[in-house]
Amino acid sequence: MRKTAALLLSLAFPLALHLPTRAQAPVHYTVAMPNAVHHEARITVTFREVPAGPLQVRMARSSPGRYALHEFAKNVYDVQATDSKGKALTAEKPDPYGWTVAGHDGTVIFTYTLFGDRTDGTYAGIDSRHAHLNIPATLAYAQGLEQRPAAVQFQLPEGWTVASQLKPEADGTWTAPNLQYLMDSPTSLGPQQVRSWQLQGRTIEMQVLHDGTPAELDAYVASTQKIVQEAAAIFGGLPEYDFGRYTFVANYLPQTSGDGMEHRNSTSLTSNRPLRGPGAIDNLGTVAHEFFHSWNVERLRPQDLEPFDFQRANMSSNLWFAEGFTQYYGELLLRRAGVYTDDEYAKEALSGIVGAMLLSPGASRYSPVYMSQQAPFVDAAAAIDPNNRPNTYLSYYYIGAANALALDLELRSRYKTDLDTYMRTLWQQHGAQQNYAPARPYTLRDLQRVLGQVTKDTAFAGQFFRQHITGHQLPAYEELLAPAGLLVRRARAGQTTLAARLQFNPDSTATLGTTLLGSPLYQAGLDREDVLLLLDGRKLINAKEVQALLAAHKPGDTLPVEYRSRGLVRTGSVTLQEDNALEVVTYEQAKRPVTRAQKKFRAEWLNGKAR
Structure with missing residues (x-):
């Protein structure tokens, strides 16, 4: 519908696209x-050449990449507003999210503490x-001035x-160039350590705050360079970055919270x-994920996120x-x-993806x-x-990754692609054309159409989407992974489990978290916040x-249980189950023979592509 509306508009008013526009005064921030x-x-925003009437100044309610x-x-106070002559203006609050400033002379100087x-x-x-x-958490903006350019002056302490x-x-x-770009531009201020390099005519730079040594940063950057090259190889080259530069804005200090945002x-x-030891690999995983986003989601972008609305929650059907x-x-x-070996990739990546998909109650329902x-409701949304959700939800990160894995293996086995x-085909059709924003954002139907083109089998594409994307059929990973010499197996075969989250209390009782569908305690009628007494x-x-108690029993054994539920002490029985945790291992690790064809399949899939 949006495409049709845009087409009708262009046909009805063809000359409007060519009318010259007068340059508007930039919004200036200090x-x-x-x-x-x-x-x-302390932040000051200067709005000049403001149209007559009250100016609506807002803080964003949502942020790009967060939904x-x-x-x-809520973190803004000490608000003041003046006109160009320093006359105090009244900043009234029409709602919790902004201020109405009236009586200005065409200029509003808006100052606040954040x-x-x-x-x-x-x-x-x-x-x-x-x-x-x-930036959405930092800089206020004015409604109606979103297309104006912005300029930010940072007053920095010495050495920053x-x-x-x-x-x-x-x-x-x-x-x-405009508010959308401004809000999409995270900024780090501090004594940055900078490493930069050239690749395909672009500058790639890491600007880092960390407590480690220069040698640790050098090693970390060397791994990042390989990741960047491998990502570019998938799409046939780097994007045309708007100013010829891509920046990793990195903060690895003790007071930071773990996150990555594209x-x-x-x-x-x-x-x-830190940038050493196991922590370095975890950090590199975020580097790889977020850099891939410079294609997928930033330029190869779903239509239902365009343009991003800073005043509401933004829902997309395509986050999978x-x-x-x-x-x-x-x-x-x-x-x-080369950060992982084959064995490490199977253990650290595939085991989590496959296990989450096959064992999550939500994945088999929705x-x-x-x-x-x-x-x-789940993307860092706070609620008390x-x-x-343990029984109804699996993160779109995992359910999407699990379907990507299945599709990749099926394409390699059945379609020689x-x-x-x-x-790469999606990128060429829906991502490569840009002007500070994607020219052809995609729909769910586009994703299915391109799959049909790549496989030359539109029936398969339709079936895959019906079964696995709009439906919830689980992939057959044992069959899909076998051509690569990879085995899905029970990680703790023969061991018993309650399959429950227990919080142990000082009085030698244990409080339950949400009990999972089909688990021993769920079947026994126990629920969240019930307290196991015996x-x-x-x-x-x-x-x-x-664990010692469970080890003394075998799956299928029935144990008496005494518990307190909503103030009442009850008794019952719990039938133990075999621990169903899964892992993916190479045939070599499982001591199984691996064929030359399996080694070839695995190498073509997992080995580096950069030249």
Whole structure:
């Protein structure tokens, strides 16, 4: 419908596309940190050439890459407004999210204090060491002026520099062509350590705040370079970054929260893990995932996220592809870049994807499209009422990655093509054309159509989408992985389990989390917040004691249980089950013979593609 409306508009008013427009005065921001030690910034916004009538100044309620409401106005206070002559103006609040400023002379100078003490991809983190600013959480804007360019002046403490995808100008400001680009530009302020390199005529740079050594950063950057090259190989080259530059805006300090957030020409990377040891691999996984997003979701973009609306929750039916396929490729890039071995990739990546898909109650009940539509309720959305998501939901990251894995293997086995080709074809048709925004965002129907083109089998494409994308049929991973010499098996075969989350209490009881559909305690009629008093006549002292009790029994044994439920003490019986946790291993690790054909299939899938 939106395409049709746009077409009719262009036919009815063809000359409107060519009318010259008068340059509008940019919105100018000044960001200062006089009280950074107490997590405050003082921000001034100057709106010039404001149309007559009240100006509606807003803080965003949502943020690109996040789909829930976050109500950033809650951290804004000490608001003041003046006109061009310094006359005080009244800033009234029509609602919780903004201010109405009336009586101006065509200029409104709007000043406020921002509190920010969460360093991640969604909020603002400010302290004496740094400031990591997600722009929707930081900068106010005015309704009706969204198409104006913006210029930001950062007043920096000694030794601090700016890391951002905003365009640096000769006058010291950092600019954006419009509000959408401004809001999509995370910015880090601090004593950045910079590493940059050239690839395919573009500048790739890492601007990093961390407590490690230069040698640790060098090693980390070397791995990142391989990941970047492998990602580019999938799509046949790097995107045309708007200013010829892609920036990893990275904050690896102790006070940061683990997160990664994709943006058009940059990514925000935050973690308190160091750039050495196991933490480095976890951090590189985020690097790979977020860099893949510079194609998938930033330029190869779902139509139902265009344009992003900063005043509401943004729902998409396509996050299983935008985030889930990216989740699959993020892990695959680690293998192709040599960060993982085959055995490590199977254990660290495939086991989690396959296990989540096959064992989650939600995945067998609801489709990836449905899981995508749940994002406004689960994507860092805060709520205090209980829910039943353990039984109804599997993250669109995992359900999407699981279907990407299945599709990749099926394409390789049945059609002599692969998911790389599918992604590259989608990119050529729906991602390559850009002008600060995608020219041809895709629909669900487009994703199915292109799959039919790549396979030359539209019936297969339709069936795959009906069964696995709008439906919820589980893939047959044992069959799909076998040609690569990979085995799906029980990780703890023969061991008994309660399949329950237990919180152990000082009085040797244990409180239950949500009990899973089909689990022993669910079948026995126990529910969340029930308190186990005795199991098999024994108190529940700690996890080690419970494991010892279970080890003394076999699957199918029935044990008496005494528990307290909503104030009433009850008795019952629990039938133990075999632990159904799954793992994926190579045939070599499983001591199975592996054929030359299986080795070839696996190598063509997992080995690096960059030249």
